[in-house]
Amino acid sequence: MARIEPPVPLEGQVRIEQMAKWYGPVGEGVEALGGLNLDVPAGEFLAVVGASGCGKSTLLRILAGFEDHTDGQVEVGGAPVTGPSPRRGVVFQDYGLFPWLTVSENVRYGPRQRRVPRRRAKEIAARYIETVGLSRFADRFPGELSGGMQQRVAIARVLANEPALLLMDEPFGALDALTRTSMQHELKRIHAETSATVVFVTHSIEEAVYLADRVVVMTGGPSHGVPGRIEKIVDVDLGDHRDVNAPDFNAIERAISDLVHVGA
Numbered sequence: 001m002a003r004i005e006p007p008v009p010l011e012g013q014v015r016i017e018q019m020a021k022w023y024g025p026v027g028e029g030v031e032a033l034g035g036l037n038l039d040v041p042a043g044e045f046l047a048v049v050g051a052s053g054c055g056k057s058t059l060l061r062i063l064a065g066f067e068d069h070t071d072g073q074v075e076v077g078g079a080p081v082t083g084p085s086p087r088r089g090v091v092f093q094d095y096g097l098f099p100w101l102t103v104s105e106n107v108r109y110g111p112r113q114r115r116v117p118r119r120r121a122k123e124i125a126a127r128y129i130e131t132v133g134l135s136r137f138a139d140r141f142p143g144e145l146s147g148g149m150q151q152r153v154a155i156a157r158v159l160a161n162e163p164a165l166l167l168m169d170e171p172f173g174a175l176d177a178l179t180r181t182s183m184q185h186e187l188k189r190i191h192a193e194t195s196a197t198v199v200f201v202t203h204s205i206e207e208a209v210y211l212a213d214r215v216v217v218m219t220g221g222p223s224h225g226v227p228g229r230i231e232k233i234v235d236v237d238l239g240d241h242r243d244v245n246a247p248d249f250n251a252i253e254r255a256i257s258d259l260v261h262v263g264a
């Protein structure tokens with residue numbers, strides 16, 4: 001008998017076809033990205049690496065709806081991206097918390113904006129503050145927390161909107177090595193729990209290989225006289241428990257590093 005597959009949540013699915021991005025007038029301004037094609041299935045963890053200026057942040061901002069693309073198609077969940085949406089959560093390197101609100105109030109802010117009733121918003125906030133391990137700090141202000149803790153609040157705040165697509169731009173770039181490693185563990189767990197699609201921009205190839213199902217390697221960029229483009233997409237078939245010192249891990253890291261440098 002044919003097996004019946006459960007319905008697949010497609011809301012976090014990304015489709016980019018022949019996308020170009022010019023800053024300024026076409027033909028006169030800066031062509032940051034050109035001829036970009038990318039399909040990300042719902043629930044995938046995709047990392048994006050590449051030398052400075054190849055257009056990683058531009059790609060992320062376009063997916064977030066903060067920036068228009070110039071040509072081609074950009075769809076999330078089967079619908080064109082026309083502007084920002086709480087269904088697409090964005091986490092940057094600087095945490096962007098409201099310093100005058102407590103941790104709980106920061107996390108509640110999104111649901112309250114979406115007119116979720118006060119009590120329900122409080123419950124949602126408590127749940128995601130627990131997810132990031134900060135329940136004891138719910139009534140503290142961001143200024144009383146370490147950088148790693150503030151970044152956890154920023155993640156909880158985005159998760160409280162229950163996004164189908166989580167867009168992260170160097171989110172752990174400002175953290176010390178130890179905190180960064182523990183945040184990577186947590187993000188892996190959160191991804192497994194939420195089934196959100198993640199697009200994660202990083203300068204660290206090790207971080208990309210540790211976290212991602214696939215790694216997009218971008219090259220070019222206006223400073224090289226060509227638009228940024230996707231050089232290659234590398235599958236990371238290393239299973240769930242990855243050892244950054246294992247030979248197969250290092251082999252993938254080296255292959256990606258070679259691709260990044262070929263383009264640079």
Ligand SMILES: Nc1ncnc2c1ncn2[C@@H]1O[C@H](COP(=O)(O)OP(=O)(O)OP(=O)(O)O)[C@@H](O)[C@H]1O
Binds near residue numbers: 023030052
């Ligand atoms: N608002 C803008 N106006 C004009 N050019 C821009 C603008 N934003 C980015 N660019 C240019 O577009 C190109 C891609 O920039 P982007 O920030 O996306 O690269 P990146 O790969 O994220 O770089 P980095 O790793 O240094 O953050 C760069 O050449 C940059 O100078």
